[in-house]
Structures are given as C-alpha cells and as structure tokens.
Amino acid sequence: MQVNINKIAIKGFKGYVDECEFVLGKRTLVSGDNGLGKSSIGEAIAWAITGCDINGNEKATARLVNDKKPKLTEVVLDFEIDGTPQTLIRRKKGSSNEIYLNDVKVANNDISRDLYKSKDVFLSILNPYYFPNLAPKDAKNLLSSILKPISKEEIFAELGDFLKEKLEKNKFRTPETFLTDKRAELKDQEENIIFLEGVIEGAKPIDISERKSFDNTELKNLKEQLKTLESVIKDPKFDELENKKRKLQLEFSKGYFDVKPINDTKWHKAEKDSLLKRFKEIKVKISNLGKNVVTCDNCGNEIDLNATLKANLEKELKDIQIKGVAKKKEIEEWEKENEITKAENAKAVQEWEIGLKYQIEAIQKEISELAAEKSKEEESRKEKITSIKAKVLELDEEERKVFAHNSNIEALEKENEKIKHDIEKSKREIENSKLKIAELKVAIDAGKQYNSIKLKKQTDIIGKYLDKVELQFEKLTKDGELKDDFKILYEGREFNKLSNAEKIKAGLEMSNFVSNMMDLHFPVFIDNAESITVIQELDTQMIMAKVVEGQELKVEVLK
Structure with missing residues (x-):
C-alpha cells in the first residue's frame, strides 16, 4: 500500500x-x-x-x-x-x-x-x-508481529530429534513464554529442594521418657467405703413424726368446723325496711289526700269522696305499724341469741386451737430429742466422709497425672512416627525434584537452541532491509549463557x-x-x-x- x-x-x-x-x-x-x-x-x-x-x-x-x-x-x-x-x-x-x-x-x-x-x-x-x-519488550513484540512467522517444523528440522522430543514432552507451545515458564518451574524445584532439606534438618526425633503405672486398688476400696457411708438410711421414726406434725398443721390451717349456726337476720331486716318504706309512703298519701266534696243531686247533701279512701289508708298504716313493731322485736331477740352463740363458738374454737397446738409442740419436742440423739452419730459419719473424700481426691489427681503423662507419651510416639514418615517423604520428593531439575535443564537448553535457530533465521530476514543498523536479540553473560536482550546498534554502537x-x-x-x-x-x-x-x-x-x-x-x- x-x-x-x-x-x-x-x-x-x-x-x-x-x-x-x-x-x-x-x-x-x-x-x-x-x-x-x-x-x-x-x-x-x-x-x-x-x-x-x-x-x-x-x-x-x-x-x-x-x-x-x-x-x-x-x-x-x-x-x-x-x-x-x-x-x-x-x-x-x-x-x-x-x-x-x-x-x-x-x-x-x-x-x-x-x-x-x-x-x-x-x-x-x-x-x-x-x-x-x-x-525493549514492546519493540520485540512489534518485530514479532511484523516478521514473517517461521514454522516450528522448520526449526525442529535443524534442532534434531532428541531436543525436539524434549520440547514436545514439556508441552512446548508458545516459544515466547516457554523459557520463562520453565525457568520458573526450575526455580520452584530448586527452592523446593532447599525447603525440603530445611524440613529434614528441623525434623529431629523427640526424646521420650518412660510410661508410668498406677495401682487403683486403694482408690476402689475408699470409694466403696464412701458409698456405704453416704447411703446411710434415715430413721423411719423421723418420717412418722413429721407426717403426724404435717397432718395436725394441715388440720389447724383448715380451722374448727364444729360450731353452732348463727341466725341470719339479713332477710328479716330487709322485710322490716320494706314495711318502714311502705309506712312512709302511705303517710305521705294521707297527708296529700285533702277533701273532695260533691253535692247529691237527689238529696242536696254534701259528700266527701276521699273519706272512704282515707279511712282505708289509715287502717293499712296501723296494720303496717303493728307488723313493723313485731318484726323489730323478733330481730332484736335473734340478734341477742346470736351474740350468745358467737361467744360459745369463740370459746369452743379457742379450746380446739390450744389442744391442737399442744399436740404439735409435743411432736416437735419428740423430733428434736430424736435429732439430738442422732446428731452425734451423724457428726462422726460426716468426719469419716470428709476424710475419705480428701484421700479419694488425692488419689484421683495422682491417677489423672499418670494418665496425662502416658497420653503425652503416646502423642509423642505418634509424632515421632510422623516425623520419620515426613523425613522419608521429603527425601523422596528431593530425589523427584532433582530428576525434574535435570529434565528442565535439558528442556531449557532445547528452548534456547530453538530460539537461537529462530533468531538466526529472523536475523537473516531483517538483514535484507538493514544496512548499518543491527538488531541484537541476545547477549552473552559472564557464565557463558546467552540471555534474552534487545538493542539497536548503528555501526556497532548502541542507539x-x-x-x-x-x-x-x-x-x-x-x-x-x-x-x-x-x-x-x-x-x-x-x-x-x-x-x-x-x-x-x-x-x-x-x-x-x-x-x-x-x-x-x-x-x-x-x-
């Protein structure tokens, strides 16, 4: 173009x-x-x-x-x-x-x-x-994009079957990244050997002391004694007395039921109040009745129409008064009778409560005397339990320490087995890494030779269009190895x-x-x-x- x-x-x-x-x-x-x-x-x-x-x-x-x-x-x-x-x-x-x-x-x-x-x-x-x-990296990438690609087959033909096989075995696909990847793998394997050698150096077996034994005969005997002492049966008389006491206390809480009944005056008082109310109403009616006089058309005499009504009301008023007085007298007699009954009931309740309290106190006294009798025996039993428990605790702690010691010994023995296994595993991995390193070095050398052949062919192509300019793609290191490089030289001098x-x-x-x-x-x-x-x-x-x-x-x- x-x-x-x-x-x-x-x-x-x-x-x-x-x-x-x-x-x-x-x-x-x-x-x-x-x-x-x-x-x-x-x-x-x-x-x-x-x-x-x-x-x-x-x-x-x-x-x-x-x-x-x-x-x-x-x-x-x-x-x-x-x-x-x-x-x-x-x-x-x-x-x-x-x-x-x-x-x-x-x-x-x-x-x-x-x-x-x-x-x-x-x-x-x-x-x-x-x-x-x-x-340099961008310049090389640009050159790679514009140069005519050189086929792998063409380079493999000059490389030889042995190195070609090594490259193919190592999945040689992208020449530009192959050496970088393989050098990274080589570094990983070398670092792995250093790491594994450090693991072996640090993985030294642990010094382990002897196991201990514990005779638990005394401990078993003491626990049996303790079980016997702690299982002492309580005197049944305690329960018998306590039951009697509880029954009497329950009876006391319910109260005395054998009392005489009290006459109920509530309804009589209501009846009296009703008569009084009616009495007052009739009295008001009589007061408000007055006269209602009319003249007879036949005889000419004056007649009071309210006289008969008034006489009937006065008669009813007198009857109500007689009934009210009688009801009042009846209520007073009942209330007097009730006062006598209440006094008799109070006396009966008091006498019942005094008798019940006496029975409860007598039972409590019997319980206290029995408790005092058993107290000395209980004190002796508790002293024995305390002494045996202290000894059991001491022997339990001794047994626990022996168990912990032996468990630690067992864990250390397992750890030593693991250390031994890890050392053997690390040694095998070191040998594997050494084999991989040898293989990688051959692959890297093959990759270098591949790039060298490719570079020579590319240089031949580039040289057709350059006069005094030369492109340098690699340099010789102090140890004689060719390293990737890129420089533009003009008449042999750097740009x-x-x-x-x-x-x-x-x-x-x-x-x-x-x-x-x-x-x-x-x-x-x-x-x-x-x-x-x-x-x-x-x-x-x-x-x-x-x-x-x-x-x-x-x-x-x-x-």
Whole structure:
C-alpha cells in the first residue's frame, strides 16, 4: 500500500490558531526559524490519522488542541492510497471528537483496521524516532508481529530429534513464554529442594521418657467405703413424726368446723325496711289526700269522696305499724341469741386451737430429742466422709497425672512416627525434584537452541532491509549463557550513545524496514533534518523539517 499526502489543512492545532493549508509532494522541505510550526505539521499528520501525538501518547494530545474559544481543532488530509484520492478529517470541538473519511463519519478503529493496521506500525514508519525509543519488550513484540512467522517444523528440522522430543514432552507451545515458564518451574524445584532439606534438618526425633503405672486398688476400696457411708438410711421414726406434725398443721390451717349456726337476720331486716318504706309512703298519701266534696243531686247533701279512701289508708298504716313493731322485736331477740352463740363458738374454737397446738409442740419436742440423739452419730459419719473424700481426691489427681503423662507419651510416639514418615517423604520428593531439575535443564537448553535457530533465521530476514543498523536479540553473560536482550546498534554502537544525526539515520533504516516488511509505504516525517547532510532516500513520501535561522515558515515541494 502506497500512501501520499497531497495537502494538509490545519486549524486550532498547537500554534496554528487560524486555518493554514500546505501542499505536500513526494519530497517536501519545511524550513524556518524555531517555534514557527515545522514540527507541528508532523504532529498534525499523526493526530489526524491516529488521534495520538507523534510519540504515540493519547493523553498528550491535550497540549496539541486549541483551548481558546470557540475551542475548535481540525486537521484535513487530502491523500492518495495507491493513486485513489481520499479525504480524512479529524475534528475536536469542546469534548466531542469526530472523524470523517470521504464525508462518512467513522470511528478510530475503522481507520486503524482499514488504513494503518496498528498505531505502533504507523508511527514507526512516520516518525524515525518512534521505534528506537520503544521499551525493549514492546519493540520485540512489534518485530514479532511484523516478521514473517517461521514454522516450528522448520526449526525442529535443524534442532534434531532428541531436543525436539524434549520440547514436545514439556508441552512446548508458545516459544515466547516457554523459557520463562520453565525457568520458573526450575526455580520452584530448586527452592523446593532447599525447603525440603530445611524440613529434614528441623525434623529431629523427640526424646521420650518412660510410661508410668498406677495401682487403683486403694482408690476402689475408699470409694466403696464412701458409698456405704453416704447411703446411710434415715430413721423411719423421723418420717412418722413429721407426717403426724404435717397432718395436725394441715388440720389447724383448715380451722374448727364444729360450731353452732348463727341466725341470719339479713332477710328479716330487709322485710322490716320494706314495711318502714311502705309506712312512709302511705303517710305521705294521707297527708296529700285533702277533701273532695260533691253535692247529691237527689238529696242536696254534701259528700266527701276521699273519706272512704282515707279511712282505708289509715287502717293499712296501723296494720303496717303493728307488723313493723313485731318484726323489730323478733330481730332484736335473734340478734341477742346470736351474740350468745358467737361467744360459745369463740370459746369452743379457742379450746380446739390450744389442744391442737399442744399436740404439735409435743411432736416437735419428740423430733428434736430424736435429732439430738442422732446428731452425734451423724457428726462422726460426716468426719469419716470428709476424710475419705480428701484421700479419694488425692488419689484421683495422682491417677489423672499418670494418665496425662502416658497420653503425652503416646502423642509423642505418634509424632515421632510422623516425623520419620515426613523425613522419608521429603527425601523422596528431593530425589523427584532433582530428576525434574535435570529434565528442565535439558528442556531449557532445547528452548534456547530453538530460539537461537529462530533468531538466526529472523536475523537473516531483517538483514535484507538493514544496512548499518543491527538488531541484537541476545547477549552473552559472564557464565557463558546467552540471555534474552534487545538493542539497536548503528555501526556497532548502541542507539543511546549515537549523535543526533546517527539516531536519525538509524531511525530511517528502521522506518524503511517496517515499511517494506509490512508493504505499507506511509509518509516519513524527519524532524531536525538540519542535523544530517545526506538523507537516505526511501521509496515513500518524505517530509523534512529544517531549522533556518531568521527565516519565516516555508513549505517547499522539492519533487
């Protein structure tokens, strides 16, 4: 793929506040004094295509765009892909970002997929400083992605059947990680041996004392004596007396039932109250009756209509009075009789309670005398129980200590068996680790030889496109081992020790290498081109930026 940029329009980008257009050719020289925007043209090309600055840093683009109102940044590229005209526009306004390819809005991934494959590939071609400044790991990964793969079968053919078998046995799948993985396994096995040797050193058998014995004959006898003493039967007379006492106390709590009944005067008093009430009502009626005189139509005599009614009420009033007096007398006689009965009942209850209390006290006295009699015997029995319990406790503790001692001996014997087993196991594991180490060392050596053959073949491919630049992928250590490494050498000198002119020349060779390997011929932007007098001619568009003191910015198509 051949890409040539014919024209670039820049607005609001770094120092280009107002829109500026520049026509670019196969060979273009951008010259002028410092700070006029020469390098910004290369930055604008990188930003328009990748969205990054020319060093691949996306976050650094904040320094490229316009932060003044109306905060619009736009770069337009008119270019050709294999002769077909294309237009790419990248615009940033405020926080929005837009990309248009031939008036169609696209995403960054679309441009990457269809145009430049990857940011690292594009910038390694556009910017000669980009690839040499990559971290060694990133540079090697980029080379691996662009170099033509070399098949395992091709390398195995040179490696030989023995080493090939060792690699396959060790699951050789990814050459890039095989040595790292196997060295990690080797380190694990070596550390395992050190650990196991420490286990063996620290696993020393424990010194164990002899077991002890305990004769429990005395303890059994004492426990039998104690059982006999503690099972003394209580005198049944105690229970007999206690039962009698409880029955009398229960009888006392229930009270004396054999009392004479008391006449109930409640209903008689109610009847008397009812007669009194009726008496008062009739008296009120008589008082309120008055006269009700009428004249007879036949005889002309005056007749009192209420006279008969009044006479009847007065007769009823007298009857009620006689009944009330009789009822009162009856109640008084009953109440007098009740007072006599209450006195007789109280005397009977008192005599009953005195007799019952006497019986209870007599029984309690008998219980106390019996208890006093048994007290001396009980005191002697308790002294014997206390003495025997103390001796039993002492012998129990002695038996417990003997048991604990023997249990500890048993545990230590088991621990010694485990230690012996662990030592034997560790020795077997050490031997297994030694066998694995020997196998891993052969596998690592096979992996090194595999990589060495692969490196030689890749170096042969790379050498076709490089002149004074050499890529170093490994170095020889003090102990004679080849270690993975990556350096860019120019005429045998490391890149970081080169002059600015030599760095540009080395970068141009790498740019040309990536371009030819990928068949992607992108423009190359050479900054600080005044540092070299002769610039290597590349089969692609070249834009050179030179400092010319005192000169205004000038963009000149040379070819």
